[in-house]
Amino acid sequence: MSDKRTDYISWDEYFMAVARLAGMRSKDPNSQVGSCIVSPDNKILSIGYNGFPRGCSDEEFPWSREDEDPLRTKYVYVTHSELNAILNYRGGSLEGSKLYVSLFPCNECAKAIIQAGIKTVIYAENKYEGTPAVTASQMMFAAAGVEVRKYQATDRVLEIKV
Ligand SMILES: Nc1ccn([C@H]2C[C@H](O)[C@@H](COP(=O)(O)O)O2)c(=O)n1
Numbered sequence: 001m002s003d004k005r006t007d008y009i010s011w012d013e014y015f016m017a018v019a020r021l022a023g024m025r026s027k028d029p030n031s032q033v034g035s036c037i038v039s040p041d042n043k044i045l046s047i048g049y050n051g052f053p054r055g056c057s058d059e060e061f062p063w064s065r066e067d068e069d070p071l072r073t074k075y076v077y078v079t080h081s082e083l084n085a086i087l088n089y090r091g092g093s094l095e096g097s098k099l100y101v102s103l104f105p106c107n108e109c110a111k112a113i114i115q116a117g118i119k120t121v122i123y124a125e126n127k128y129e130g131t132p133a134v135t136a137s138q139m140m141f142a143a144a145g146v147e148v149r150k151y152q153a154t155d156r157v158l159e160i161k162v
């Protein structure tokens with residue numbers, strides 16, 4: 001009889017946990033988002049989280065959500081986790097890959113996801129559902145044949161001593 005462990009984490013739990021772990025690197029005080037891009041045969045290809053571009057200091061650029069001057073908000077500067085994961089990839093093609101992301105992609109990331117050839121998006125939350133950015137993403141994913149599914153959270157709590 002095999003002594004194999006049976007309580008090991010599933011692929012979905014593994015990749016969403018990696019995406020969430022990446023999100024913990026984000027300096028955004030409001031939303032920490034993480035992404036993990038995976039090959040069809042379940043190899044991690046790239047990881048990303050939301051943050052300012054290289055050379056744009058986390059200390060100097062603003063993290064505010066609102067200001068009368070848009071240049072004093074984070075929105076015009078921050079690179080989203082999905083785009084960072086796509087841009088961080090140093091291999092050949094992402095064609096046919098899967099994206100695990102902790103927050104539903106916006107319309108700008110949806111364009112990049114589609115153009116990169118990512119075929120499946122697995123998201124954990126959709127707190128901005130109903131906004132034009134999310135609705136546009138849903139329309140583009142449907143038109144481009146990108147499969148989108150919500151991650152089915154389990155009761156498992158992962159604890160990692162670091
Ligand atoms: N799918 C997404 C959506 C948003 N982000 C980033 C962009 C911002 O840093 C933050 C959203 O900020 P909020 O409006 O919630 O204060 O999350 C992303 O990386 N991926």
Ligand SMILES: [Zn+2]
Nearest residue numbers: 080105106109
């Ligand atoms: Zn985005």
